[in-house]
Amino acid sequence: MKLSCAKNELVNALQIVSKAVASKPQTPILSGIYLRAEAGVLELQATNYEIGLVSRIPAEIEEPGQIALSGRYFQEVVRKLPGDNVDISFNREEKIVHIRSNQANFTLLSMNASEFPTVKPVEGTLQFQIKDNILRSLIKKTVFACASDESRPIFTGCYLEVNDTKVTMAATNTHRLAVRYETFDQPIGSIKIIIPSRILQELLHNMTSEIPTDVTVTCSYNQISFAFDNLYMTSRLIEGVFPDYRRVIPPEFATSVTLNAAEFSSAVDRVSLISRAGDYNIIKLEFANNQVHITSNNPDIGNAEEAVPASIEGPELTIAFNAHYIIDVLRNIDSETCQIRLNQPLSPAAVREQGDENYIYIVTPVRTAH
Amino acid sequence: MKLSCAKNELVNALQIVSKAVASKPQTPILSGIYLRAEAGVLELQATNYEIGLVSRIPAEIEEPGQIALSGRYFQEVVRKLPGDNVDISFNREEKIVHIRSNQANFTLLSMNASEFPTVKPVEGTLQFQIKDNILRSLIKKTVFACASDESRPIFTGCYLEVNDTKVTMAATNTHRLAVRYETFDQPIGSIKIIIPSRILQELLHNMTSEIPTDVTVTCSYNQISFAFDNLYMTSRLIEGVFPDYRRVIPPEFATSVTLNAAEFSSAVDRVSLISRAGDYNIIKLEFANNQVHITSNNPDIGNAEEAVPASIEGPELTIAFNAHYIIDVLRNIDSETCQIRLNQPLSPAAVREQGDENYIYIVTPVRTAH
Known part of the structure; x- marks a missing residue:
């Protein structure tokens, strides 16, 4: 050579x-x-x-x-x-x-x-082309919700479901769930697979072209490949059945809150400085009087509180979350404002982007003593 | 409050x-x-x-x-x-x-x-003012040569010797020695102390003002303080007697080599990629034919070689060093060209800045099998 x-x-x-x-x-x-x-x-x-x-x-x-x-x-x-x-x-x-x-x-x-075990082209039962920006959005808005703990492998990957023109990506660590829906121009068949988060992270990292690009996706029964530009990436698939994520999404919410995503995100980030040292990183959110009042408390360190203006429709309530789960989703919100939808203090809440019904994030609240 | x-x-x-x-x-x-x-x-x-x-x-x-x-x-x-x-x-x-x-x-x-054990002002047997740029140069050109190993505490600090108008800072880890000389406008007494490298590193880090500043130095028998701008820094001194570093500096050299410092530095850095995995990080320098030929070899990895133009006065020779000790000094050279002065393959060599007799770096060569 x-x-x-x-x-x-x-x-x-x-x-x-x-x-x-x-x-x-x-x-x-x-x-x-x-x-x-x-x-x-x-x-x-x-x-x-x-x-x-x-x-x-x-x-x-x-x-x-x-x-x-x-x-x-x-x-x-x-x-x-x-x-x-x-x-x-x-x-x-x-x-x-x-x-x-x-x-x-x-x-x-x-x-x-x-x-050297050279990388063999995946020979697929299903092959389709997807625009890189659509694939990027499917991955970016869900992959962060995967479990990092390997004890239940199916939760370390993103579930991809294709059905004619509809494509859904979902990820959960059982405490929170992220689901993104996209639509194809043409029907491309049907598939239900779990893709390891590792390859999706690499894919996200490398899909950086500013020119729209087609990514060729090929799936076999146990492998997937992505081909675009001068790159070819393959991965094994995760075996198992992904639970029915639809059952986790509440059909309706009593309270709907609209607030500035960046303001809310930096306030939660600050307030959680105090709770971060604890096991569950708990922050309390009090939705009342046209604001969300965010508090945290750690008997060994001190406490923190901050209020952010919010437009609240429906009953007012106080609810507590693991701050990580709120910060994670807010980092991946692209709209200026976001919506938080709530039922009861112990019922799952939803976070949505403003004006985009194709994305939903469900997060389970935490029970607090006070 | x-x-x-x-x-x-x-x-x-x-x-x-x-x-x-x-x-x-x-x-x-x-x-x-x-x-x-x-x-x-x-x-x-x-x-x-x-x-x-x-x-x-x-x-x-x-x-x-x-x-x-x-x-x-x-x-x-x-x-x-x-x-x-x-x-x-x-x-x-x-x-x-x-x-x-x-x-x-x-x-x-x-x-x-x-x-809280508040920081008490050091009450000194000797106090003097020094321009920050002079103090910076004394520290920057010597402190990197200190030992990091705590087994012999005197080598973890820089030796400061003041004698009337002459001030000298020296540091060694016994394999290499850096000595910087400066002169005061007025006599300021006499002192011989060993200052921990830790406080000198902090001092270097914080003396960033672009306006010339006077630093007030106060020494007691076991402490030193530095005061400037809105900062006050104190440190204990290291007990012990610093060895007579003058004896380590050869009175004369047979060979004198002049070469571009940046070129030489990046070539040594590259060639040492191969030797770095070894215990001693040995690079061989062959000074001959108006160039220095730098080589390294590691039987498990491969080898590297590169040549840099050099002007050689005196006998040609081949000598080996720990690459770290060469890279360290070249990083702290401010002149465009540097001088390497040599005697025999197993005799200490010197590195100097071009046209500056107030700085000398002595490095002990390594014996190699081939």
Whole structure:
């Protein structure tokens, strides 16, 4: 293998695929990055068996081939290279890779490329195209609600349900639920799968193009892939049945509160400084007199209170939440104002964006002593 | 106590003094910050017995007094306050401190201010004024050479020697030595002390004024203080006798090399990527043919080499160093070119700034197998 490519393109591609390089690999080869040079393209791959990441960049290829080398050192070396261009060549006899840029010369020991578990294209029972901005909104507004605790795997992923032209993404950690609805122009079949939050986070991180892009999604019975621009990402799916999230959404609410999302968010953030040290990070919200009065109390530290103007329709009430669950959703609200809908102090509440019925966030209140 | 002050001034003052708040305090009161309000000034103090930090800011004082409260929560709360001004008042009966800014109200439990070990002014056997830029240069060019290992305390500090108009600061970890000389306009007496690197680092961090400032230094037999702007910093001194560093500086060198400091620094940084994983981080420098050829080798990873143009006077030679010790000094070189002076492959070498005989850095080479 012998090629030349632009340093910053190689740095970017390495940054993307290195997210799948395991820090504690099951087998040594998984600490490596796989390179294949062919027909004007350098392809980089990394995988930890759970997810696989592939990035392609243009390269001047003098001799095609494939190599694998330590992900960590390859990335560090490339990032520090002095020039705009990088020459990479493989010496088959010595089993070393030469990396050159301006006056700097590195050699890195190579791994056995034939041992690398290359990322196979997912061959799907269902394939569809989705606009990146729609996919981004489905993920961004739900993935934060997943459980981080691995004890119940189905809650560590987002549930994707496609039905003709309707697409729904839902995520829950059993204390809060986020559901986003979108509509396709054309019917695209039917699917119900649970996608690990890990690959969705990576996808969100890499869907940064300002030009609208189509993402090709392919699902098999146990795998999913996303292809766009010069990226290809695969992941296993989570086995299991996602609970019927619809049952969690109350059919109606007695009280509806409208307030400025940014104002409310920074007030909750401040007041929760005091409760954060406690186990449940409890803040109390008193909806009355055209304002929400936010309080927290920690006998070891002190207490905090702040009021934010609010327009309240329906009965006034006081309710308590884990502050994290409120801050999380407010961070992902795009509208200037948000709506909070409530029933009783111990009944689930909803948070919605202003004028957008395609998103709902349900959060269970906390019982407090006072 | 009751006062009002500017939020950003309070945030800055808290940032400064909080460096002396111990994360694992010997006694609970040391996790606190002490506040004294008097005559238009709010004074903040923190200490861990080793160092004491005092910062003063203007305040509108309605009722003078003193309080102590949790450093961690006070800092977090103040940083997040929404307004430009902060009102602080102490309720003596409830023993709580009220903090108000715009719509936000916090109360924090107070500590017993009378238990706080307030920072006492150092009463000195020697007091002198020094320009901040001279003090900054003395510290910046030496403090990085201190030992971080606490096993031999005298090497964890900088040696300060004042003799009439001459002032010298020296630091070593026994493998490398940095010495900076400065001259005063007037004789200021005589002193030989070892100052902990910790307080010098804080001092360097806080001497950021662009206007030339005089720093008042006061030394007692076991303490030192630095006063400037609205800051007062004290530290214990390190007991012991600093070794005669002059004996370590070779009287002459056979070879003198001049090279671009930034070019050399980034090449050493790159080449040491490969050696860094090893115990001694060894790089080899071959001074020959109007260049320095820098190489490193790690049998588990690979190797690296790069050449930088150099003007060499005297015999050519090859010598090896711990790359850290070279990178550290090059980071603190202010001149465009630097000089490396050498004798034999196993004799100490010197690094100097171009045209500045008031600074010398001595580094011991490493013996290599090949």
